[in-house]
Amino acid sequence: MYTLPHSLHDHVRTAALRVMEGGRHLTDEIAWILREVDANEIRAKAVRDHLYRMVRSGDLDPAVDVEATSLHMPDWLRLRCERSLGERLQAFLDASALDAPVFLRVNTLQATMEQCIETLAPFDVTQISEETLRADRPYGLFRSEAFAAGWFEQQDITSQRVVRSMNVIPGQRVYDACAGVGGKALHIAALMQNKGRIVALDVVESKLLELKRRARRAGATIIEPRHITSTKTVKRLADSADRVLIDVPCSGTGVLRRNPDITWHLTEDQLDELVQQQADILRRNARTCKPGGMVVYATCSVLREEGADQIERFIAENNEFTVTNSWSTLPGEDEGDGFYVAVLTRSTPS
Incomplete structure (x- = not known):
């Protein structure tokens, strides 16, 4: 395991404090450090591992073994998680204190699995x-020619x-x-083989601009970004979609x-x-699904109030919708x- 050089201790400690007390995003702080130092693969991994360990545990000692980690969580959030998870709480806390793998989705609009396996071999x-694909040595992955050519997306x-x-299926209106920024819309476009229409909605225009850039790189030509400027933007789409994805803003407790x-950063x-907000988004956007169509509600949260409870309330108030599957x-x-x-x-009106 690579030991963090003493010359980087102050950088990493400062970055951790800015995240924990200043509201800065962790990924932004990692990028700041790597701009400040002569980064290579080993040093970048050391910076990332130690900074993640600090933010996870709240321990600001850069010399602590990066594997000796626990998960900081405010009491109110721990209680919310315990109410939702019960006896699974400790398994959730233990898993959340570990690193997540880097998964790549091969963009079948631009490349094949075989091409990606061969070209990305240096990234293990x-x-x-x-x-x-899972990439076990991702350093430099997103500066590769394959990424620039739109062969894969991190997902x-x-x-x-x-x-x-x-x-x-190809030809649908979604x-x-x-x-x-379009991660799931790009995946939908690939599954639809660039046939049909995807209307990608968001209230933040800058995210849609990034989506446009990503779509160009991915060769996804059926995506139409649409900025939500008022409630009328969604109302005009009533009863017209074969599929509606409602991936709501959430606590992020699943990530x-x-x-x-x-x-x-999150407060009660x-x-x-x-x-x-989730309940309002679900109620408004479910109406854009045409009778006989499908709505998929998703949240990267482990809390019942953001998941199953939302669906139970919605179904109780909207009897034309039926849950056909949940997980x-x-x-x-x-x-x-x-x-x-x-x-x-x-359901289709009788």
Whole structure:
């Protein structure tokens, strides 16, 4: 294991404090350090491992073994997790204190699995499924020619399962209600073989601009980014989609392996606001599904109030929708992130 040089101790300690007390994002701080120093693969890994360990545990000693880690969590959030998980709480905490693997989705619009395996061999890739690779030496991966050519995207294996739950087919009209920078929309486009139409919606215009850039690189030509400027943007789409993905903003408790800074930034009031926001997003966007179509509700959270409770309330108030399938995972199950997913169908009027 590589020991962090003393010359980097102050950089890493300063970065950890800015994350824990200043509200900075962990990935931004890692990027700052690597710009400040002469980075190579070993040094970059040391910086990342030690900074993640500090933020996870709250221990600011850079000399502590990066494997000796625990998970910082405020009491109120631990209690919420315990209410949702019961006897599974400790397994969740233990898994969330570990690193998440780097999963890649082969973009079948631009490349084959065989091409990616051969080209990405220096990054120690292993095929996990027909469209998924795990990269065990990811340093420099996103500066590779294969990435620039749109051959693959980084996407968690459970996130990929969310998209496959939609059962999309070429030629359909699909809405991604909270598209963000487009990770799932790009996957949908590949599964649809660039045939049909995907309307990617978001309230943050800068995210949609990044989605456009990613779509160009991926060769995904059927995605139409659409900025939500008022409630009318969604209302105009009523009863028109074959499939609707509602991947709501959430606490992120299912992705603490990747984003341990969440436990320092999230407040109880913010979580309660998110729960209300999720209910509103689900209610408004489910109406864009046409009768006979399908809605997939997803959240990368392990909390019942963001998952099963939302669906139970929605179904009780909207009897034309039926849950045909639901599933959930904890972080680390199948090596993926924690998610709750419900697949709903909208009945056809008799």
